[in-house]
Amino acid sequence: MQADALVEYTISLRRQAEGSELISRVDGRALEETVDQLLFGVRHSVELAVMSGGVFADRVTKVLAERASLAPRLVVRGLWSAEAVPDLLDLGERLRHLRMEIRVAEGELRELLVVDGEVALVRADSPELPLGYAVTVRDPAAVRVLELLFAGAWSGARRLSAHLGMGERLRTDQSRAILAKLCAGYTDEEAAGEMGVSLRTYRRRVAEIMGELGATSRFQAGLRAGELGLLRDKAV
Amino acid sequence: MLRQVRELIDAAVTQHRGQLAGSRLINTVDGGYEEILRMAKELIDGAEETIDIIHGRDVRLEGYPPDALRRLLRSDLDTIRVRVLSAPALLDEGFVQEQVGRERQVAIKVGRIPPIQALLVDGIRALVVAESALGRRASVVEAPEVLLALRTLMEGVWRGAVPAHERISFGDQARAAQARQILGFLREGVTDEVAARELTVSVRTYRRYVAEIMTLLGARSRFQAGVRAAELRLLATSWTSGATGHEPRWQTPGRRVAAS
Numbered sequence: 001m002q003a004d005a006l007v008e009y010t011i012s013l014r015r016q017a018e019g020s021e022l023i024s025r026v027d028g029r030a031l032e033e034t035v036d037q038l039l040f041g042v043r044h045s046v047e048l049a050v051m052s053g054g055v056f057a058d059r060v061t062k063v064l065a066e067r068a069s070l071a072p073r074l075v076v077r078g079l080w081s082a083e084a085v086p087d088l089l090d091l092g093e094r095l096r097h098l099r100m101e102i103r104v105a106e107g108e109l110r111e112l113l114v115v116d117g118e119v120a121l122v123r124a125d126s127p128e129l130p131l132g133y134a135v136t137v138r139d140p141a142a143v144r145v146l147e148l149l150f151a152g153a154w155s156g157a158r159r160l161s162a163h164l165g166m167g168e169r170l171r172t173d174q175s176r177a178i179l180a181k182l183c184a185g186y187t188d189e190e191a192a193g194e195m196g197v198s199l200r201t202y203r204r205r206v207a208e209i210m211g212e213l214g215a216t217s218r219f220q221a222g223l224r225a226g227e228l229g230l231l232r233d234k235a236v
Numbered sequence: 237m238l239r240q241v242r243e244l245i246d247a248a249v250t251q252h253r254g255q256l257a258g259s260r261l262i263n264t265v266d267g268g269y270e271e272i273l274r275m276a277k278e279l280i281d282g283a284e285e286t287i288d289i290i291h292g293r294d295v296r297l298e299g300y301p302p303d304a305l306r307r308l309l310r311s312d313l314d315t316i317r318v319r320v321l322s323a324p325a326l327l328d329e330g331f332v333q334e335q336v337g338r339e340r341q342v343a344i345k346v347g348r349i350p351p352i353q354a355l356l357v358d359g360i361r362a363l364v365v366a367e368s369a370l371g372r373r374a375s376v377v378e379a380p381e382v383l384l385a386l387r388t389l390m391e392g393v394w395r396g397a398v399p400a401h402e403r404i405s406f407g408d409q410a411r412a413a414q415a416r417q418i419l420g421f422l423r424e425g426v427t428d429e430v431a432a433r434e435l436t437v438s439v440r441t442y443r444r445y446v447a448e449i450m451t452l453l454g455a456r457s458r459f460q461a462g463v464r465a466a467e468l469r470l471l472a473t474s475w476t477s478g479a480t481g482h483e484p485r486w487q488t489p490g491r492r493v494a495a496s
Contacts, residue, residue, distance in 0.1 A: 108392075123381075135382065140366075141374050144368050144373065148351070184460075217458065219465075220424075
């Protein structure tokens with residue numbers, strides 16, 4: 001009985017505080033509860049950035065799937081790092097109940113949740129805390145800037161379907177080498193010579209790459225390869 | 237059960253500590269825009285290593301001239317890495333020109349920037365300005381986690397932005413419109429024959445137009461032209477369709493921008 005009262009007291013202490021502060025920090029062990037609180041009564045929008053298939057991604061998607069029917073106009077945008085995509089596919093069933101448009105980001109991300117444009121949660125790791133911690137931000141300027149920068153990053157990211165359709169064959173050393181030649185503007189003859197293959201073989205390999213990219217012209221291939229970030233390795 | 241209780245109390249205490257320090261981690265900047273500029277100057281003057289600026293709001297709406305921000309930057313910035321990320325319509329062209337010939341240039345890129353302003357100094361302090369439903373809001377942020385999130389998001393936008401001196405001008409409005417049309421054909425993978433028919437020109441003429449565009453893009457092959465078009469964000473991303481793709485970004489017709 002006493003334990004229950006104590007638990008109630010700490011929960012109310014936190015709830016009281018959470019409405020008024022511009023920023024507050026929570027131990028990672030309370031992350032799930034914090035996510036629940038922040039998503040309680042969500043109405044309009046959720047922005048979510050995920051780096052790994054951990055507790056954060058799991059809890060947010062779970063709660064959103066449960067709340068989906070309560071918030072019919074809710075728009076959820078998810079930005080996943082490429083490494084976290086395999087874990088995302090494990091969530092398959094849950095995602096079916098959740099209207100979320102997912103895109104895949106190049107490069108680094110920080111785990112972030114923005115709810116109704118009013119409050120943001122930033123997850124962080126810490127050497128002292130095994131589960132890290134989370135920072136809740138209610139400062140209007142900070143939340144708005146995080147939300148809008150997220151929107152910018154999200155709109156520039158590639159759609160999940162595109163990412164999944166990219167194919168491992170485009171990432172082999174051979175494909176990379178050919179893409180580098182194409183990108184550097186080599187003629188087919190020059191490239192074949194340098195790679196020590198016949199012109200016909202080179203053109204066949206280029207055609208295979210174009211097929212992987214779903215491109216029917218060289219321009220299209222260059223455009224898609226560029227957009228998919230396949231040419232980032234080239235020296236600029 | 238008791239362990240659960242203890243954990244909850246620990247968590248609450250940790251949060252409480254965060255609140256006590258809250259006033260240092262984020263502080264609103266109250267007052268008018270001059271207060272924001274004053275704070276920006278203070279942060280810039282205190283910079284030691286890096287200054288990153290995101291410029292997505294028109295300061296003329298605040299009653300200030302477009303080069304008001306340029307004046308905040310000290311002249312002795314040679315030891316500091318300065319980056320400016322600007323919305324195309326808000327770009328301070330004079331500032332871009334000023335960089336030419338300077339030993340340590342301010343890196344200026346143009347991209348699709350949301351309507352915000354942000355100033356990040358040395359990775360430890362940031363001033364953020366944004367419109368909200370309740371009007372303009374500005375705050376100074378020193379919370380490391382939020383700064384890291386801001387920096388990471390900014391890097392993402394920076395990566396996709398175009399260097400100011402690399403923007404392409406296709407000439408007058410008519411030529412720009414035609415170039416846009418041709419790039420559209422190329423993106424769709426339309427054959428030269430079909431495209432020429434659409435434009436009611438001969439195939440040879442069409443190929444000449446394409447060659448001109450390729451020259452402007454600095455491309456030796458059609459593949460390279462596609463890559464450049466992607467780099468310069470000249471086309472909506474071809475993997476998407478509908479309203480969620482990018483809109484093409486075009487130079488103001490008639491303005492020549494020197495290619496570097």
